[in-house]
Amino acid sequence: MSTESESLVGGASQTERRQAVLRKLNPITMPLRYQIGLLGLLLFVLLPTQLFPDQMGGPTTLVFLAIFGMSWDVVSGYTGQLSFGHAFFFAVGGYTSAILDLQHGITPLVGIPIGMLLAGIGGLLIGLPALRLRGPYLSLVTLIVPIILSKLFTLFNNGLTPLGIPIAPQGLGGRNGPGLPTQLFGIDGSGAVFELASGYEGIQQTALANYYTALGLMVLVLIVLLAVTRSSAGSVFTAIREDEDAVAAAGLDGAKFKLFAFVLSAVVGGLAGAMWVHTIKSPSPLGILGQDDIQTSIDVIIISILGGTGTIVGPIIGAVLFAVTGLVIGAIDFTIPVVNVAVADLRPLPLLAAAMAVLVFAPGGVLRVGIRTGRRVLASARGEEYEGGPGEDEDSALGQIIEKYRTELREIINERR
Amino acid sequence: MSTDQQSGERATPTRSGLRPQDGVLVADDLRKEFGGLTAVDDLSFAVQEQEILGFIGPNGAGKSTTFNCITGFYKPTSGDVWFKGEDVTGLDSHRMVQKGMARTFQDFAPLSDRTVVRNVALSLAPDKLFTLAGVGGETRRLAEEICRRVGLGDQLHQTPSELPHAGMLKLELAKAIATNPDLMLVDEPFAGLSGNEVQELTEVLLSLRDNGMTLIVVDHNMRGLLNLIDRAFVIQFGAKIAEGSPDEITDDPKVQEAYLGGDEI
Numbered sequence: 001m002s003t004e005s006e007s008l009v010g011g012a013s014q015t016e017r018r019q020a021v022l023r024k025l026n027p028i029t030m031p032l033r034y035q036i037g038l039l040g041l042l043l044f045v046l047l048p049t050q051l052f053p054d055q056m057g058g059p060t061t062l063v064f065l066a067i068f069g070m071s072w073d074v075v076s077g078y079t080g081q082l083s084f085g086h087a088f089f090f091a092v093g094g095y096t097s098a099i100l101d102l103q104h105g106i107t108p109l110v111g112i113p114i115g116m117l118l119a120g121i122g123g124l125l126i127g128l129p130a131l132r133l134r135g136p137y138l139s140l141v142t143l144i145v146p147i148i149l150s151k152l153f154t155l156f157n158n159g160l161t162p163l164g165i166p167i168a169p170q171g172l173g174g175r176n177g178p179g180l181p182t183q184l185f186g187i188d189g190s191g192a193v194f195e196l197a198s199g200y201e202g203i204q205q206t207a208l209a210n211y212y213t214a215l216g217l218m219v220l221v222l223i224v225l226l227a228v229t230r231s232s233a234g235s236v237f238t239a240i241r242e243d244e245d246a247v248a249a250a251g252l253d254g255a256k257f258k259l260f261a262f263v264l265s266a267v268v269g270g271l272a273g274a275m276w277v278h279t280i281k282s283p284s285p286l287g288i289l290g291q292d293d294i295q296t297s298i299d300v301i302i303i304s305i306l307g308g309t310g311t312i313v314g315p316i317i318g319a320v321l322f323a324v325t326g327l328v329i330g331a332i333d334f335t336i337p338v339v340n341v342a343v344a345d346l347r348p349l350p351l352l353a354a355a356m357a358v359l360v361f362a363p364g365g366v367l368r369v370g371i372r373t374g375r376r377v378l379a380s381a382r383g384e385e386y387e388g389g390p391g392e393d394e395d396s397a398l399g400q401i402i403e404k405y406r407t408e409l410r411e412i413i414n415e416r417r
Numbered sequence: 418m419s420t421d422q423q424s425g426e427r428a429t430p431t432r433s434g435l436r437p438q439d440g441v442l443v444a445d446d447l448r449k450e451f452g453g454l455t456a457v458d459d460l461s462f463a464v465q466e467q468e469i470l471g472f473i474g475p476n477g478a479g480k481s482t483t484f485n486c487i488t489g490f491y492k493p494t495s496g497d498v499w500f501k502g503e504d505v506t507g508l509d510s511h512r513m514v515q516k517g518m519a520r521t522f523q524d525f526a527p528l529s530d531r532t533v534v535r536n537v538a539l540s541l542a543p544d545k546l547f548t549l550a551g552v553g554g555e556t557r558r559l560a561e562e563i564c565r566r567v568g569l570g571d572q573l574h575q576t577p578s579e580l581p582h583a584g585m586l587k588l589e590l591a592k593a594i595a596t597n598p599d600l601m602l603v604d605e606p607f608a609g610l611s612g613n614e615v616q617e618l619t620e621v622l623l624s625l626r627d628n629g630m631t632l633i634v635v636d637h638n639m640r641g642l643l644n645l646i647d648r649a650f651v652i653q654f655g656a657k658i659a660e661g662s663p664d665e666i667t668d669d670p671k672v673q674e675a676y677l678g679g680d681e682i
């Protein structure tokens with residue numbers, strides 16, 4: 001239909017499209033915010049020059065958290081289907097690859113893609129009911145799923161061989177995890193997939209290799225998710241967030257796009273989760289799912305809200321803020337009198353407070369505030385008055401998500417009456 | 418053809434005798450019940466290609482519900498819908514649109530997070546997950562052109578909330594037009610419009626018809642539709658009470674009774 005009508009206007013040529021893409025990718029003609037983004041990436045690349053190798057753990061974790069945040073953002077931030085248990089996907093990816101390596105001798109180079117695939121199937125399994133469930137019910141499902149997974153880890157502590165099929169003959173390892181899988185990088189003789197130099201130099205190289213691998217993954221995920229969300233699929237995602245009937249009336253299969261968002265998100269999360277356990281994270285419920293099997297999932301949401309939901313780039317900024325806040329709080333050597341608690345022991349309270357502050361004062365997230373401030377500055381430099389872009393100051397993505405959620409909750413309550 | 422399952426007490430269910438080929442759109446014994454309420458009561462009608470049918474009835478008569486049943490937003494309780502000779506009863510609403518049947522909503526709610534032109538562009542988005550369509554700007558140009566046709570040329574980059582009431586109705590129409598339909602079901606396009614604005618939109622709808630589109634237009638009464646429709650179909654309490662040319666309808670005693678004391682037909 002649409003292709004037919006496009007030909008009415010004419011000029012819908014292949015070359016024109018290609019030129020438009022190239023124009024958008026040219027760093028010199030890019031809008032300022034993209035140039036700043038590229039600069040930010042450059043800082044990520046240069047960061048190790050300012051640190052000792054044994055300080056690289058934090059930044060590498062930060063990069064993984066950013067990827068997890070982007071994974072959450074593409075489904076929850078864009079389509080408004082809130083997932084409260086996103087670490088489920090990271091765990092499926094991580095555990096799959098770890099078990100394949102530890103108990104079946106399959107190299108991570110094969111195990112990681114399989115972990116990614118299985119996480120994608122997990123996305124399908126959660127995405128399918130999500131088509132029928134309204135927000136609040138979906139929240140319950142997503143909250144419970146990682147907890148069930150964690151129980152399974154304990155239940156099949158010593159062996160998982162259903163119907164005699166040895167899926168994990170030595171078990172899922174309960175609270176301790178299945179053990180440390182083969183690392184992607186390690187010093188000479190460590191048995192890692194890529195053995196680097198020996199001794200201290202090897203340790204240095206390993207830390208750097210882990211960091212740059214994570215960073216490369218982040219850039220890859222960033223490119224893929226930006227391409228999807230900036231294409232027409234992205235405008236369908238955000239339309240789903242606002243009004244599903246409008247999507248149907250536009251002749252678009254909302255269910256297909258929702259499911260796609262879920263699977264894409266799960267695949268990204270599974271890939272990152274699998275890479276995580278072969279670089280810097282030992283697979284265990286506490287390590288991957290976090291405290292109470294839920295902390296990682298909550299962190300990921302906080303990261304996305306801090307940076308800006310429905311932006312993809314926001315979670316990277318959010319992860320930086322998250323890490324910096326953690327560092328600052330941890331470094332504060334101050335004991336609150338009367339109650340006698342050290343500030344450093346208050347974690348994660350200060351982070352939650354920061355997230356609350358963003359919710360109240362800048363519900364669009366730091367990224368949107370930054371872009372808006374930038375535009376205002378540029379406009380006044382040109383001597384103009386900045387009037388604001390469409391929807392900028394009104395409904396933020398987060399506002400829309402919450403509104404959708406509230407409406408659905410009201411519907412459910414009304415039905416129960 | 419399905420018969421009415423719900424009211425078995427009737428000895429002979431009404432049969433319209435309509436066949437799938439009798440029009441571009443054929444509704445046959447269409448029925449919709451909400452609990453005990455029968456909102457659409459065994460309606461049957463056919464619409465011919467390039468016809469403009471007025472679908473008229475007082476408040477709560479079941480006009481919007483009929484639209485919802487035809488366009489797949491509700492599953493009919495019973496009855497059939499044929500579109501271009503094909504049984505499309507109960508098909509998903511987005512599939513209907515893809516088959517060439519668009520609709521506007523009476524309680525329209527344009528997407529508030531994007532401009533007028535981007536609201537229209539959504540209807541031009543292909544139903545595909547991976548596509549480069551739109552990158553070259555051709556989708557935007559087409560969306561702009563459609564906006565201009567309905568008279569939104571000066572408001573392309575405003576948000577819907579900045580539009581006056583008439584602008585909202587035009588936007589609702591533009592979104593439907595952008596799906597490139599063969600049949601368009603328009604729910605109360607003239608509600609709250611001034612005479613001039615009604616005239617402006619009437620001309621838009623007539624030009625769509627001249628370009629091959631078939632239209633069903635809902636309104637409470639016929640005043641606004643007189644210059645537009647070829648034929649009127651009047652319903653009350655979900656059932657048909659009259660059908661014919663605008664003149665025949667105004668003189669129909671049943672219609673006059675239905676509107677007695679209330680609106681004027």
Ligand SMILES: Nc1ncnc2c1ncn2[C@@H]1O[C@H](COP(=O)(O)OP(=O)(O)OP(=O)(O)O)[C@@H](O)[C@H]1O
Pocket residue numbers: 451454456474475476477478479480481482483523637
């Ligand atoms: N989803 C629903 N659930 C229950 N009842 C409904 C629903 N939708 C419509 N109805 C009822 O069905 C009847 C017909 O409503 P409908 O909206 O189709 O009328 P209408 O002819 O479009 O009226 P109006 O001119 O006011 O738009 C009304 O009594 C209405 O209350």
Ligand SMILES: [Mg+2]
Pocket residue numbers: 480481482523604
């Ligand atoms: Mg109505």
